[in-house]
Amino acid sequence: MNKQKSFLAAFLLLFVLVLSACGNAAPAKEAAPTAPATDKAAEAPASGTVTYQSETGPVDIPANPQRIVALTYAPNILSMDVTPVGVDQWTGANPLFTDKLKDVAVVSEEDPESVAAQAPDLIIAGANMKNLDQLSKIAPTVVFTWGKLDYLEQQVEIGKLLGKQDEAQAWVDDFTQRTADIGGKIKAKYGDDVTVTAIEVDDKNAYVMGDSWARGTEILYQAMGLKMPDKVKEAVAAEGYYSLSLEVLPEYMGDFVAVSRRLDASSEIMDSAVWKQIPAVQEGHVIEFESRASSYSDPTTLENLLSIFEKGFLGESK
Incomplete structure (x- = not known):
């Protein structure tokens, strides 16, 4: 009798599991x-x-x-x-x-x-x-x-x-067109050979960056097609970025300088006499933005930086 009960219990349990699986399973x-x-x-x-x-x-x-x-x-x-x-x-x-x-x-x-x-x-x-x-x-x-x-x-x-691939692709297509248009306006205003240096500074350190190191580098060099100085291109070739001493900083600066930094903190580098003698600094061709809001290359970050760059280069922003 116990064997019959055990068999019946096992059979009922198996039946319930099969029904449950059939009811909940969805095709992958x-x-x-x-x-x-x-x-x-x-x-x-x-x-x-x-x-x-x-x-x-x-x-x-x-x-x-x-x-x-x-x-x-x-x-x-x-x-x-x-x-x-x-x-x-x-x-x-x-x-x-x-x-x-x-x-x-x-x-x-x-x-x-x-x-x-x-x-x-x-x-x-x-x-x-x-x-x-x-x-x-x-x-x-x-x-x-x-x-x-x-x-x-x-x-x-x-x-x-x-x-959400369609949504992502639509943004990519639109962003690519808009940045190319703005890059064209910048070149029309300053010449096809205008150069820009992307740099990040803290209190005592400075780093120049290549064309895919966030901080707006993808916008400046890839999307807008602006040029980096030859010396920067050589310096960042190995690692994508390069640490600079204050003394040699002017040698790496382009016609414009895009500076990623903590806007709520002072910088010994930017307060120095060496920095203030850089031609781009004297001409007001320095575009500053918050480093904590520029270390990624997502749409929100890129749209924010694009607005800053458009205003910095052209004196206008959408």
């Missing part, structure tokens, strides 16, 4: 494989999962993620009106996103428990981050290598991940 939809920004992806379903073809291989992710922890590229996500439940400390300190991040936790890959506490359904991380194996056990984790895609391709790829 494979997203378009990682491709150039011009590829168009189908709209993601409202629920269920999709297979995202990440740079490390396929990852099954929610088709409509609701609780994203963004350890990297958080500004790109915020720019598409998606608010993560957790972000890195640098995004958390960015004044451009203060309002959107009012109730968002600051987390770290070095503390996986801080990530797990947010109960994420998707984690976005950098390829060089620690504890990736632990993070992938918390939730599906998509990894990006910084610089593997250019700043525009990266935005489209984030859009693909969130089911």
